[in-house]
């Protein structure tokens with residue numbers, strides 16, 4: 001039997017090591033300030049323009065840092081997450097992009113009362129959660145027209161965050177430009193590559209050259225700030241309002257059913273329940289050989305567990321493997337699978353135990369309530 005490793009939900013951990021030399025890659029929207037070591041209270045401050053957010057952390061002399069227990073977000077139970085979704089608590093939620101991005105709307109759908117914290121890149125949002133700057137991150141993982149957001153699959157594995165929820169958000173794209181600019185004046189259109197892909201047919205019909213930028217709202221902001229006369233942006237109607245642009249065309253996505261699925265990430269897992277529909281996300285790798293993937297997926301089929309998503313990504317550290325029998329070299333993959341069952345369900349636990357018998361690596365990324373709302 002191949003050696004296997006399973007990394008499952010860890011117990012809640014409210015402490016982390018920190019020192020003044022802790023470093024973070026430059027984050028334009030988030031700044032870290034570490035006071036001298038002698039200060040007992042360590043203040044991590046994240047600021048964006050005139051908005052500043054701060055979290056008070058207590059340091060012990062040996063440098064172990066823990067939050068004031070009263071202010072600490074407790075490890076979430078599935079019930080607490082449900083409450084947060086319905087009435088919203090003042091959680092700090094990171095998203096990628098600037099104000100008006102769809103990701104911000106998704107963060108607000110998950111936590112209606114949250115303080116949404118913009119991050120320049122997906123990596124920044126992951127780090128912001130890990131470093132206690134925010135409580136959650138809401139990041140896109142797949143879109144019904146454009147497919148998977150591969151970067152976030154790779155980051156899920158690189159970081160140790162847990163999936164604690166999902167949000168489905170209906171994306172309605174608008175073509176927008178500065179006041180007075182007409183559709184026939186436009187030569188170029190700026191947006192996030194996913195958004196451009198979702199409007200492929202419409203933009204081709206308009207004869208516009210596509211230019212990819214970090215996020216949809218950032219595109220709108222750029223067009224407005226530079227007062228561009230030959231370029232428009234594809235973004236939300238909220239972005240048009242925020243940056244003072246005129247909407248030239250509405251609902252320009254190639255299919256009216258344009259849904260993006262976002263993941264909610266946290267430092268701690270939630271307790272999986274069976275009180276409502278749950279989904280579990282895992283990642284695993286397999287030995288090379290005929291039928292191994294079939295065998296892996298059969299552990300779910302045998303137990304009537306429905307799979308809702310499967311994605312494969314190259315295994316970066318050892319992307320090629322040479323077969324023992326001949327000199328053939330094979331690509332090596334990681335398989336990401338979402339299945340419709342809770343880890344609290346014995347059937348799901350049996351399926352994973354079975355998979356672990358022949359998987360070379362297996363990690364549970366999270367077991368969380370399904371978003372059954374109509375986006």
Ligand SMILES: O=C(O)C(=O)C[C@]1(C(=O)O)C=C[C@@H](O)C=C1
Nearest residue numbers: 101102103140192194215216260
């Ligand atoms: O640019 C934005 O507004 C985003 O929130 C990013 C993003 C994505 O990465 O897929 C999210 C939803 C839409 O599908 C288009 C773009």
